[in-house]
Amino acid sequence: MTLSTSFQPLYKQVYDQLTQRLVNGHWKPAEALPSEMALAAELGVSQGTVRKALNQMVAENLLERQQGKGTYVAEHTQESSLFRFFRLREPDGQSLIPDTQVLSSARRAATKTESIKLNIKGKSQVVQLLRLRSLQGEPVIMEKVVLPLSVFPNIDKELEMPNSLYTLYQDKYGISIVSVRDELRATEIPDEYADKLNLAVGSPVMMVERQSINIDGRVVECSEAYYATNKYVYATEHR
Amino acid sequence: MTLSTSFQPLYKQVYDQLTQRLVNGHWKPAEALPSEMALAAELGVSQGTVRKALNQMVAENLLERQQGKGTYVAEHTQESSLFRFFRLREPDGQSLIPDTQVLSSARRAATKTESIKLNIKGKSQVVQLLRLRSLQGEPVIMEKVVLPLSVFPNIDKELEMPNSLYTLYQDKYGISIVSVRDELRATEIPDEYADKLNLAVGSPVMMVERQSINIDGRVVECSEAYYATNKYVYATEHR
DNA sequence: CAGTGGTCTAGACCACCTT
DNA sequence: AGGTGGTCTAGACCACTGC
Numbered sequence: 001m002t003l004s005t006s007f008q009p010l011y012k013q014v015y016d017q018l019t020q021r022l023v024n025g026h027w028k029p030a031e032a033l034p035s036e037m038a039l040a041a042e043l044g045v046s047q048g049t050v051r052k053a054l055n056q057m058v059a060e061n062l063l064e065r066q067q068g069k070g071t072y073v074a075e076h077t078q079e080s081s082l083f084r085f086f087r088l089r090e091p092d093g094q095s096l097i098p099d100t101q102v103l104s105s106a107r108r109a110a111t112k113t114e115s116i117k118l119n120i121k122g123k124s125q126v127v128q129l130l131r132l133r134s135l136q137g138e139p140v141i142m143e144k145v146v147l148p149l150s151v152f153p154n155i156d157k158e159l160e161m162p163n164s165l166y167t168l169y170q171d172k173y174g175i176s177i178v179s180v181r182d183e184l185r186a187t188e189i190p191d192e193y194a195d196k197l198n199l200a201v202g203s204p205v206m207m208v209e210r211q212s213i214n215i216d217g218r219v220v221e222c223s224e225a226y227y228a229t230n231k232y233v234y235a236t237e238h239r
Numbered sequence: 240m241t242l243s244t245s246f247q248p249l250y251k252q253v254y255d256q257l258t259q260r261l262v263n264g265h266w267k268p269a270e271a272l273p274s275e276m277a278l279a280a281e282l283g284v285s286q287g288t289v290r291k292a293l294n295q296m297v298a299e300n301l302l303e304r305q306q307g308k309g310t311y312v313a314e315h316t317q318e319s320s321l322f323r324f325f326r327l328r329e330p331d332g333q334s335l336i337p338d339t340q341v342l343s344s345a346r347r348a349a350t351k352t353e354s355i356k357l358n359i360k361g362k363s364q365v366v367q368l369l370r371l372r373s374l375q376g377e378p379v380i381m382e383k384v385v386l387p388l389s390v391f392p393n394i395d396k397e398l399e400m401p402n403s404l405y406t407l408y409q410d411k412y413g414i415s416i417v418s419v420r421d422e423l424r425a426t427e428i429p430d431e432y433a434d435k436l437n438l439a440v441g442s443p444v445m446m447v448e449r450q451s452i453n454i455d456g457r458v459v460e461c462s463e464a465y466y467a468t469n470k471y472v473y474a475t476e477h478r
Numbered sequence: 479c480a481g482t483g484g485t486c487t488a489g490a491c492c493a494c495c496t497t
Numbered sequence: 498a499g500g501t502g503g504t505c506t507a508g509a510c511c512a513c514t515g516c
Contacts, residue, residue, distance in 0.1 A: 009485060035501060046487045051502085061478060067502045068494030085477055091422065179478045183330065185468035186425040186443040204425040204443030209472075229424035233448075236475045238324055239300060239418045248504060274482060285506045290483085306483045307513030 010045055014053035017043070022062060022073060023216045025174050029075040033063070036071075061178060062215065076176065081166040085180050085212075088140060088227065089235040096135050096232075102161045103130040107149065117211060117222045118148050125149040127156045129165075132196055140232055142193045143225035151175065151220050166212075169220075176215040183209045184234065189226060197228045206234060249284055253292035256282070261301060261312060262455045264413050272302070272310040300417060301454065315415065320405040324419050327379060327466065328474040335374050335471075341400045342369040346388065356450060356461045357387050364388040366395045368404075371435055379471060381432045382464035390414065390459050405451075408459075415454040422448045423473065428465055436467045445473060 008016075018039075021027055033039070036054070040047045054071060057063045065071045082097055089095050109123040118126070126146050133141040145165065147155060152173050162168050169175035189197065189205040199205065205226045212221040227234060247255075257278075260266055272278070275293070279286045293310060296302045304310045321336055328334050348362040357365070365385050372380040384404065386394060391412050401407050408414035428436065428444045438444070444465045451460040466473060 011485080037501090048488085049486060052485090054502095065502065066495085068496080068500080070495095070501060087477070089422070179476060181474070181476045183328070183472040183474050184423060184445065185472050186445040186466070187468075188443055204427055206423065206425040206445065227425070229426075233422040233424050235420070235422050236477070237418060237420045238326070238475070250504080276482090287507085288505060291504090293483095304483065305514080307481080307515080309482060309514095 011049045011052040011056075014039075014043055014045060014050060015056055018053060018057065019062065019215070022176070027073050029073045029170055029176070031073050033071040033073070062176075074176075076164075076166050076170050078162065078164050078167055081164045081177070085166070085177070087182075087234045087236060088135065088229075088232040091233050093235065098133040098135050098140070098163070100161075100163045101132045101134070103132055105129050105156045107156050110146070110148070114146050114222060118146070118219055120148050120150065127152065129161075135232060138231065139197050140228045141225050142196055143223055145221060145223040147221055151218075165221075175220055177212045177221070178215050179213045181211045181213070189228075193226055197226065199228055199230075203228075203230075205229065208234070250288045250291040250295075253278075253282055253284060253289055254295055257292060257296065258301065258454070261415075266312050268312045268314040268409055268415070270312050272312070274309065301415075313415075315403075315405050315409050317401065317403050317406055320403045320416070324405070324416070326421075326473045326475060327374065327468075327471040330472050332474065337372040337374050337379070337402070339400075339402045340371045340373070342371055344368050344395045346395050349385070349387070353385050353461060357385070357458055359387045359389065366391065368400075374471060377470065378436050379467045380464050381435055382462055384460060384462045386460055390457075404460075414459055416451045416460070417454050418452045420450045420452070426465075428467075432465055436465065438467055438469075442467075442469075444468065447473070 027033060034042070036047050036050050040050045043050065054063060054065065058065055061074050063071055064074050079097070083095065086098060088098070106128050107125055108128060110118065110120060110126045112122060114126060115122045115124060126148055129145040129147070131143045131145065132139055133143060149155070152169070152175070155173070158168065166177045169177065185207050186204055187207050189199055189201070189203050191201055194201045194203065197205070206229050208225045208227055210223045210225070211219045214220045266272060273281070275286050275289050279289045282289065293302060293304065297304055300313050302310055303313050318336070322334065325337060327337070345367050346364060347367060349357065349359060349365045351361060353365060354361045354363060365387055368384040368386070370382045370384065371378055372382060388394070391408070391414075394412070397407065405416045408416065424446050425443055426446050427441050428438055430440055433440045433442065436444070445468050447464045447466055449462045449464070450458045453459045
């Protein structure tokens with residue numbers, strides 16, 4: 001294990017090194033990592049130090065461990081990522097899985113705001129997707145997703161858009177979304193979306209601006225969505 | 240350390256025992272706990288086991304530890320609890336501290352919904368507070384708070400209502416709010432609140448239904464609030 | 479300086495899974 | 498049975514705080 005000049009606990013250096021391998025794609029989603037003993041021997045530290053790094057990565061949803069089996073790279077399946085980041089619920093708290101329809105896909109230059117949010121050069125190329133999402137056959141979300149082409153080359157040429165984009169990001173582009181930041185406001189629904197969400201012109205809707213963060217900490221996606229909350233609610237929890 | 244019949248890891252038993260002391264009020268907020276060594280000796284386990292329990296409690300915001308000083312019961316100061324649970328932000332992400340004005344306080348029987356949410360007997364007595372909260376002099380939240388009298392005896396007789404109720408709950412009633420669950424919808428502002436929030440009748444606002452959870456896991460407060468989100472946004476993050 | 483929590487190690491044993 | 502992660506221990510040393 002290489003020592004850095006500024007003091008860092010050993011387990012933190014191990015953590016950084018292992019996380020780097022995930023970012024690099026050295027270990028792919030659902031793949032098994034070497035055992036604690038093997039990693040400890042390779043990195044020249046004790047088993048306990050490796051364990052501390054691994055457990056921190058589990059806490060951050062980067063890895064999954066199972067007693068008796070091994071340590072695996074966390075996988076974003078359709079189910080799990082929809083379950084984690086899709087916030088609409090029945091008012092009683094029951095969670096549901098949405099259906100998704102891609103309405104359009106287009107390439108264009110980033111706006112100023114977008115280039116700031118995505119931390120890309122002004123007027124870089126982005127892809128804009130328009131999606132309509134439904135729960136139990138009822139349209140509930142009209143969503144505009146903006147992706148930098150530099151991160152997702154030719155994503156507008158994709159034929160099959162999965163229900164959860166995050167699985168596509170992971171499988172085709174090596175992007176693992178680990179967290180999202182949402183900003184919510186109430187507003188009147190834009191006229192052009194009213195029909196699509198089965199709402200009267202001027203109905204109150206929730207606008208959700210989201211930034212999605214990759215395992216390496218970069219914002220790689222931003223979206224702006226209108227949520228119809230007459231039948232479902234946006235649920236969240238704070239600790 | 241007493242062993243239970245069903246298997247529990249030692250550190251979990253230590254965790255339960257220490258948490259129980261917090262619930263009991265055996266250790267008060269801001270008070271220092273005995274050192275790891277002392278606790279280990281008292282409970283008949285090793286220092287490492289105590290540490291694992293303590294660190295879990297730190298992760299849950301129950302304790303705070305400082306190298307060289309000691310372990311302290313987490314305190315809900317005005318600042319910290321407002322910072323944690325007050326979600327309105329400037330659109331650029333900057334967080335602000337609200338001012339609060341109590342408009343009314345009344346005792347009444349719980350509604351059916353309230354008794355379910357608060358897990359109390361139907362028609363138990365509750366206190367309802369009406370509060371108006373402002374940011375930078377601008378009214379932004381109209382809030383109805385419902386509290387079971389059984390948990391907060393005579394809270395309607397309180398003279399000084401602090402800016403953050405949570406500090407009052409902690410200091411006078413031994414209630415430590417550790418998490419909140421919010422359900423959000425967009426709706427038209429109720430006519431009677433429009434004036435108070437400086438909004439036109441029929442303006443879209445965000446309705447936030449909140450349940451607040453005590454250290455022992457009980458829901459001890461529920462509230463229903465209308466947020467004006469024309470100038471500020473409700474910010475949240477998911478991992 | 480003494481006392482606290484934080485890191486790191488090494489080894490023993492347990493619980494679980496696969497073969 | 499053999500390998501994995503999970504628990505628990507004991508001891509050494511480090512980093513920080515306050516007297």
